[in-house]
Amino acid sequence: MSDRRAKFSRARGHRAITLRGVMFLGRLGPMATIGAKGLCTGLIAAGLALSQAAAAQPPSPAPNADSPHTNSIGCPPAPKADSLSSSYQGSSAEPASKTQTSKTAGPNRANFSGEPASDDARQVADWVVETADNGGLPFVIIDKVDAKVFVFDAHGQLVGASRALVGLAKGDDTLAGVGNLALSAIRPDQRTTPAGRFVASLGADLQDKNVLWVDYAAGIALHRVVTTNPKEHRLERLATPSPLDKRISYGCINVPAKFYDNVVSPAFTGTNGIVYILPEIKSIQQVFFTPKAPQITGGGGPTSAHAQ
Secondary structure (H helix, E strand, O other): OHHHHOOOHHHHHHHHHHHHHHHHHHHHOOOOOOOEEOEOOOOEOOOHHHHHOOOOOOOOOOOOOOOOOOOOOOOOOOOOOOOOOOOOOOOOOOOOOOOEOOOOOOOOOOEOOOOOEOHHHHHHHHHHHHHOOOOOOOEEEEEOOOOEEEEEOOOOEEEEEEEOEEEOOOOOOOOOOHHHOOHHHOOHHHOOOOOEEEEEEEEEOOOOOEEEEEEEOOOEEEEEOOOOOHHHOHHHHHHOOOHHHHEEEOOOEEEOHHHHHHHHHHHHOOOOEEEEEOOOOOOHHHHHOOOOOOEEEOEOOOOOOOOO
């Protein structure tokens, strides 16, 4: 892992300079870029006001083969204790939370187009539209409890929804400095998908595959499902209805390749966007509805990172 993590150190030094330049341009005009590629340790920005800036396509990360502390995209084998739920083994399993079919969207409300969604997902999406918190950008709601991803256009119209794989451990925060650790050094209880508001952007991983960087410094991205390790059964996990089967990654959000290519990538091409990851321990009021909620940028950062 340490050899692969060696690929980002120099590139991240360059990205730290690039991010400062982006933030400076953001002060000069409404068309400046906001957010680049940050991941879970969170780069706290200036607050919700930054979401008012329009976005331009951010640069893709350019891994440097001589830099230390990088990991390729994809996760190592899941811990032995993590097994598929009974739904995968042939019997039914209860969903992690109740969902309800979408109500008819009204003025200043998100339109789920009949897609089932949890009350929390619906409430946050409606809040985004009503307050224009997305700043005129496309946005994503990630429901960890239901293991589901909703992609909306800038006006709050659902573009697509899909089941998703998320972090193995429950939790709304990430370990400080996790982006600098080898994957093998991250304990099972530290493999969380963080909750919060993130400015996200498309970029390339070490293998030049397109991913949506959510929190670059902590190694969190939304990407096509990784199938390099058959023992993880990631495709099978995505196919089951149980959210319990979806806890497998080191924090990244895995979605079907077709969904990524047809929905996620087009929605973020040529623009940044906002990703809202719903909490599972904290309340949505604590995470999103308090004044000056933290904003974490999705591109660049002063430390090395890995996609998981």
